[in-house]
């Protein structure tokens with residue numbers, strides 16, 4: 576059991592759902608069942624990131640939660656299949672949800688790995704999920720605006736987890752040269768991945784991210800193209 580891996584980003588750093596979906600996909604290539612949890616309070620788009628178009632937006636989970644029970648079995652029933660060894664649970668719209676700690680515990684007990692998309696707006700559910708997480712990955716767009724906003728956010732992070740690290744997304748022409756290690760050193764956060772533009776190009780760094788945050792669940796290196 577790997578526990579929950581949360582993904583969050585400052586405003587101005589898009590890619591939270593892209594990274595969460597890609598990470599969940601890479602983990603699902605390993606030997607454990609993976610749950611992708613959409614807990615973005617503003618714009619739940621993890622389904623889209625996973626290539627699913629029609630889901631019930633968390634209504635099934637809300638119904639079960641309304642009965643006061645959240646167990647690994649309930650989560651399994653409420654989750655939508657999203658591929659081999661991969662399920663999606665949307666909980667961004669459910670106001671009747673139990674505490675994030677309970678949800679995280681049931682998810683971690685029912686699946687080999689859980690990836691939570693916390694979006695960009697930290698509320699109660701996001702804070703509770705983060706503090707129940709083994710890892711919190713901060714997605715940062717390494718242009719001037721993205722770095723500035725991430726720098727300010729990380730000075731008093733609204734979310735805390737057991738371990739945290741930086742995921743630089745859309746490495747390329749807009750990247751501010753030399754700024755990534757500065758952010759990493761200033762906030763004492765390891766750089767977990769540097770992801771370029773493009774789904775194909777992102778595969779390998781996302782696989783490395785999977786290995787960094789969930790060594791027991793990630794597939795063996797030889798399984799990757």
Ligand SMILES: Nc1ncnc2c1ncn2[C@@H]1O[C@H](COP(=O)(O)OP(=O)(O)O)[C@@H](O)[C@H]1O
Pocket residue numbers: 584588589590591592593594620694744745770771772773774777
């Ligand atoms: N590294 C990347 N390569 C290609 N497309 C990306 C990358 N990062 C983000 N995107 C795309 O940019 C858009 C916004 O990203 P998304 O992950 O939905 O942002 P967020 O969840 O942070 O609001 C999506 O269409 C997503 O597929």
Ligand SMILES: [Mg+2]
Pocket residue numbers: 591592593615618619620621692694
């Ligand atoms: Mg999103």
